[in-house]
Amino acid sequence: MAKKSYRQAINEALAQEMRRDPTVIVMGEDNAGGLGAPGEDDAWGGVLGVTKGLMPEFGRERVLDTPISESAFIGAAAGAAATGLRPVAELMFVDFMGVCFDQIFNQAGKFRYMFGGKAVTPLVVRTMYGAGFRAASQHSQCLYPIFTHVPGLKVVLPSSPYEAKGLLIQAIRDDDPVIFLEHKVLYDDEEEVPDEPYTIPFGEANLTREGEDVTIVAMGRMVKFANQVADGLETDGISCTVLDPRTTSPLDTDSILESVEETGRLVVVDEASPRCNMATDISALVAERAFGALKAPIRMVTPPHTPVPFAPELEDLYIPSPEKIGAAVREVMEHGA
Amino acid sequence: MSDAIQAVTMPKWGLAMDEGMVTVWLVEEGAPVAAGDELLEIETTKITNVFESPAAGTLSRRLVGEGETVPVGALLAVVAEDGAAEAEIDAFVESFRAEFAVAAEAAAESVAAEPESVEAGGLAINYLRAGTGEGVPIVLVHGFGGDLDNWLFNQPALAEHHDVVALDLPGHGRSAKDVGAGDLAFLSETLAEFLDALGIDRAHLVGHSLGGAAVLGLALDHPKRAASLTLISPAGLGPEINRSYISGFVGAARRKEMKGVLQMLFADPGLVSRDLVEDVLKYKRLDGVAGALETIARAVFPDGRQAVVLAERVGDLAVPVQVIWGRRDEIVPPAHAEALPPGVPVHMIETAGHMAHMEAAGEVNRLIAAMTG
Incomplete structure (x- = not known):
């Protein structure tokens, strides 16, 4: 099996679904690139090259370069989805969602419910998120808790190349609007990814480590950190389960609760701002439904409640680090000891 | 030294x-x-x-x-x-x-031995070849839902003295997911074409479970292709099959369900690790696998019974045959061995379940080596 990067895995998922299903189209800012400049077709493939190569194979009819007007093209994608296509629209940075809130929340997310189940909206919005890219406050946020908050949307956070391909194919085949969030620091990560198309179901957490002492719930890039921490603590005799929910909506609450019932200790790692994020949501879930199983207070590892800093030293301090995760695990282990 | x-x-x-x-x-x-x-x-x-x-x-x-x-x-x-x-x-x-x-x-x-692909009967068949490259090869055929990795404890050991080929059956592992009618005849015929494609005239055939029935079918249809037969917990010797295993394997989509199903395979359920479950799920997520498994299950085990029983015909074979069974097999009843013609040696392994070649690898390897010389 060949090793592929997160970027290649996403590109392959798009290409395979476009081959399989002629209603799948791709649109976004410079998704092909070079429009109007002779000899420069497919110049960009999106700002980080994820869609490169799609336009030469599928043509400008199915790979659309859009104006820098998110409210227009996300709205167009929602309409296309409601009328028979399966658009995959690229909202370059999730930070730009502010200008297309209405199209996503009030339109795409509500069609099925408000039309009495008679309409489907097979829309995928791909978007980059996350800090660590030296891209400053307006291009570094983790806004997935906001989408998770809205009923009618599915929210996907692939944590590795294998996950990215299977979850994106599932997203494209899904009949509901899906927000597919790609962590920009993961694009060059590599692992073995099957050449064949495959799907990973939504709402089932991935157990990336299995242990007895502590449950670490982490998503996106934080899964990688949590795995590192779990492997490091193993040699000190602390065995951790690492749960990657994969999708924050639907959320696999059963796997989280079952794991905490077994370990009695919970650390939630979330790169999103600390108020009303997945860490608070999952902590509340466990406090409400598995309180009796807890042997120590729940610990949340999150950034501080500030914009993502631009100064590299501050940005590095801002992001939940393996060291902070490790310290949180040791703290819950030492509680009452 | x-x-x-x-x-x-x-x-x-x-x-x-x-x-x-x-x-x-x-x-x-x-x-x-x-x-x-x-x-x-x-x-x-x-x-x-x-x-x-x-x-x-x-x-x-x-x-x-x-x-x-x-x-x-x-x-x-x-x-x-x-x-x-x-x-x-x-x-x-x-x-x-x-x-x-x-x-x-x-x-x-350097690069370790990697699986290769060959076209057999119009299908891409994935296989791993290891060993001496000399003599009559040993061909290892896995069971329903398995793949060539099931022989991980056997192929390296046997390869010290033999040329050993393990393959993924159609619909399995990394082979093509087209399984035609999905019946035993299709599987046996694909095996024959696979041997043709590799230029293997005769082989020591080793089959587990459904793979056991498939190699038995191959030996009966093409007697000259078999040098010997080792059948491990084989299908094809009696009508019963654990239908909850078959339907569970086909139906399970989530980790927990899958783990419970896979634990039926082993006398020691502790052998089913997180990675083992994840590997099976990764396979089952591939496009075409669900349909392939359903087609095979419907053709080979209709209504939870085995469609083809070949036990009596084992006596027609002119080559040596041995049967190995884990006494604690919960998938195919060890009692099916009683239907074999007298004189066919049956090796019961008391401590093993359906996967004797994994749970009692040393003993199974010795029995295969004794058969293949």
């Missing part, structure tokens, strides 16, 4: 294994051992298994502690003939370790 001192090294169980952890030693240092005695338990990310002594003598050195992880090929222990001098053993260990360091560096740069 004489054979009086033998190295016990970390085995390579499957393509993905590059290191293993010693979980527990079963023999004290200085104690006598016979070839085939259980020496220690080794855990990989996928599975835990016992490792047997390759030689007889005294376990004169245990070089890796319990809980330690070392790379494949690293020295675990030394078995020395009685009378071997301590200094000679120390020199052996030192020289082995020096050579291993060099070899490990070279291995890091």
Whole structure:
């Protein structure tokens, strides 16, 4: 099996679904690139090259370069989805969602419910998120808790190349609007990814480590950190389960609760701002439904409640680090000891 | 260096294994051992298994502690003939370790044996070939829902003295997912075409479960292709099959369900690790797999019964046949062995379930080696 990067895995998922299903189209800012400049077709493939190569194979009819007007093209994608296509629209940075809130929340997310189940909206919005890219406050946020908050949307956070391909194919085949969030620091990560198309179901957490002492719930890039921490603590005799929910909506609450019932200790790692994020949501879930199983207070590892800093030293301090995760695990282990 | 001192090294169980952890030693240092005695338990990310002594003598050195992880090929222990001098053993260990360091560096740069693909009957069939490349090859055929990795404890051991080919049946592993009618005739015929494609005229056929029925069908339809038959917990000898296993395997989509289903395969359910479950789920997520499994299950096990029973026809075969069964098999009843014509040797392994070639690999390897010469 060949090793592929997160970027290649996403590109392959798009290409395979476009081959399989002629209603799948791709649109976004410079998704092909070079429009109007002779000899420069497919110049960009999106700002980080994820869609490169799609336009030469599928043509400008199915790979659309859009104006820098998110409210227009996300709205167009929602309409296309409601009328028979399966658009995959690229909202370059999730930070730009502010200008297309209405199209996503009030339109795409509500069609099925408000039309009495008679309409489907097979829309995928791909978007980059996350800090660590030296891209400053307006291009570094983790806004997935906001989408998770809205009923009618599915929210996907692939944590590795294998996950990215299977979850994106599932997203494209899904009949509901899906927000597919790609962590920009993961694009060059590599692992073995099957050449064949495959799907990973939504709402089932991935157990990336299995242990007895502590449950670490982490998503996106934080899964990688949590795995590192779990492997490091193993040699000190602390065995951790690492749960990657994969999708924050639907959320696999059963796997989280079952794991905490077994370990009695919970650390939630979330790169999103600390108020009303997945860490608070999952902590509340466990406090409400598995309180009796807890042997120590729940610990949340999150950034501080500030914009993502631009100064590299501050940005590095801002992001939940393996060291902070490790310290949180040791703290819950030492509680009452 | 004489054979009086033998190295016990970390085995390579499957393509993905590059290191293993010693979980527990079963023999004290200085104690006598016979070839085939259980020496220690080794855990990989996928599975835990016992490792047997390759030689007889005294376990004169245990070089890796319990809980330690070392790379494949690293020295675990030394078995020395009685009378071997301590200094000679120390020199052996030192020289082995020096050579291993060099070899490990070279291995890091070279490419290990990789599965290949060949077209058979219009289908891409994935297979792994290992061993001497000489003599009549041994061909290993897995069961329903399995793949060539099921032979991870067998292929490397058998490959020391034979040319050994393990394949993924259509609809399985990394082979094409088109399974035609999905019946036994289709599987046997694909096997025949696979042998053609590799230029193998005759082979020692080893089949597990559904693969057992498939190689039996192949030997009956093409008697000249079989040099011998080893059937492990084979289908095709009686009407019963554990229908909740078949429907569970086809239907399970989530980790927990899948784990419960896979645990039915082993006498020791602890053998079903997180990685093993994840590998099966990864396979089941591939496009086309669900349909392939449903088609095969419907054709071979309609209404939860085996469609084809070949037990009586085993007597028609002119080549040696042996049957190996785990007494604790919960998938195909060991009692089916009673339907075989007299004279067919049946080896019951008391401690194993449906996967005797994994749970009692040493014994199964010895039985296959005895059959194949």
